[in-house]
Amino acid sequence: MATVRLSFSPEPAHVRTVRLVGVAVARRAGVPEDLLDEVRLAVGEACSRAVALHQRHGLRDLVAVEMTDTSDFVVRVIDRAPADGPAVPTGPLMSPDGLSEEAVAFGMGLALLTGLVDNLEVRRGTDGVGTEVRMSWQQR
Amino acid sequence: MWLLAAGLVLLLAGGFGAAIGSATVARHRAQAAADLGALAGAMRAVYGSGVACAQARRIVTANGAEQSACRLDGLDVTVTARVRVAVGTASATSRAGSVPVAGGNSQLCEDLGGGRVAVADARWLDPERGSEPGRYRMDLSLSTRTVADHTVLQVGGEVDVYTAPRLRERLVELVDGGARKVVVDLGRVEFLDSTGLGVLVGAHKRLRAAGGSLALVCAREPLLKIFRITALDQVFPLYDSVDTATAAGVDGQAT
Numbered sequence: 001m002a003t004v005r006l007s008f009s010p011e012p013a014h015v016r017t018v019r020l021v022g023v024a025v026a027r028r029a030g031v032p033e034d035l036l037d038e039v040r041l042a043v044g045e046a047c048s049r050a051v052a053l054h055q056r057h058g059l060r061d062l063v064a065v066e067m068t069d070t071s072d073f074v075v076r077v078i079d080r081a082p083a084d085g086p087a088v089p090t091g092p093l094m095s096p097d098g099l100s101e102e103a104v105a106f107g108m109g110l111a112l113l114t115g116l117v118d119n120l121e122v123r124r125g126t127d128g129v130g131t132e133v134r135m136s137w138q139q140r
Numbered sequence: 141m142w143l144l145a146a147g148l149v150l151l152l153a154g155g156f157g158a159a160i161g162s163a164t165v166a167r168h169r170a171q172a173a174a175d176l177g178a179l180a181g182a183m184r185a186v187y188g189s190g191v192a193c194a195q196a197r198r199i200v201t202a203n204g205a206e207q208s209a210c211r212l213d214g215l216d217v218t219v220t221a222r223v224r225v226a227v228g229t230a231s232a233t234s235r236a237g238s239v240p241v242a243g244g245n246s247q248l249c250e251d252l253g254g255g256r257v258a259v260a261d262a263r264w265l266d267p268e269r270g271s272e273p274g275r276y277r278m279d280l281s282l283s284t285r286t287v288a289d290h291t292v293l294q295v296g297g298e299v300d301v302y303t304a305p306r307l308r309e310r311l312v313e314l315v316d317g318g319a320r321k322v323v324v325d326l327g328r329v330e331f332l333d334s335t336g337l338g339v340l341v342g343a344h345k346r347l348r349a350a351g352g353s354l355a356l357v358c359a360r361e362p363l364l365k366i367f368r369i370t371a372l373d374q375v376f377p378l379y380d381s382v383d384t385a386t387a388a389g390v391d392g393q394a395t
Contacts, residue, residue: 012300012301012302013302015300015301015302016279016298016300016302017215019300019331037362040331041331041333041366044300044301044331044333045333045334048300048301048333048334048335051301052301101308101338101339101341101342102338104337104338104341104342105334105335105337105338105339106334106338107334108334108337108338108370108372109333109334109335111334111369111370111371112333112334112366112369112370115369115370116369
């Protein structure tokens with residue numbers, strides 16, 4: 001088992017760095033090549049979501065990312081934003097008409113996460129602050 | 141390193157060929173040395189500031205300048221280069237970091253053991269920090285052309301939470317400038333995330349409100365999958381080429 005941890009300031013520019021590291025660690029962990037695009041997208045979506053939440057609440061706290069290579073490849077993205085509204089997508093996708101661009105992006109992000117990740121959990125942070133997005137892929 | 145070495149040879153040839161008599165030339169030379177030094181340093185950033193800055197200094201010196209400062213922040217390297225001329229000293233600062241080069245991710249990452257990953261052989265300059273913009277950026281490219289009565293916006297590279305605002309700006313400009321039949325060609329897009337999708341939905345709504353329409357060109361399966369997962373394949377007309385998009389008459393979709 002190996003673990004790679006990193007934290008980053010909630011800036012959009014850093015999300016790509018995390019995506020790149022995520023794919024590198026996934027490849028090393030033995031995640032099949034044809035899944036790496038999905039890992040890249042899902043890691044990016046989880047981090048974009050965290051950055052957007054921190055920015056919305058004016059938080060400068062770091063976003064934490066932890067990648068673990070156990071029997072599955074597990075990525076956890078942990079934000080520090082207060083809980084407001086549903087953290088998990090509920091029901092079918094709404095029509096994008098009538099929603100702001102930001103709201104559309106947020107909804108699409110969650111749709112992509114649920115569509116791309118074998119096993120997705122979104123839960124409250126352990127100390128009651130923030131949320132943790134936990135994603136895992138089988139190393140087939 | 142090949143690209144860097146080739147650039148180095150060109151700069152050296154140019155440098156010795158022209159008489160360095162003006163402050164402008166000296167400034168350009170200092171900037172070029174700082175740019176190349178920062179890039180060279182960034183490629184070694186994972187080995188720490190000692191190695192990164194030593195590499196930067198070699199390249200700065202080879203470009204006929206003197207390295208007066210070098211700093212490593214995370215994986216970003218900031219280099220200041222100085223060129224002395226008869227009229228004084230020209231100085232320039234450049235910052236470079238590591239990002240993926242379009243289409244070559246597999247070559248970029250090197251496992252160093254112990255959970256450390258080198259992201260090497262990636263080059264860019266950060267235009268917000270004063271370097272020559274656009275020279276090494278490979279993150280997002282936008283170009284517009286007209287095909288028949290359609291405005292075709294070709295998008296390349298990565299559309300994500302960082303670059304999507306630039307795509308939004310361009311689309312708003314096009315609509316404000318009177319474009320009504322807009323085709324966004326995603327053929328060269330390597331990465332598209334939900335922020336990019338949000339921008340496309342926004343443009344779709346803006347165009348429809350103006351009596352226009354938006355069509356997308358997208359033939360690659362990974363991208364198509366994103367549109368299917370988000371059900372946006374039912375919102376946008378998707379075509380496999382610019383020709384079919386413009387021939388199909390985007391206007392048919394507008395009403």
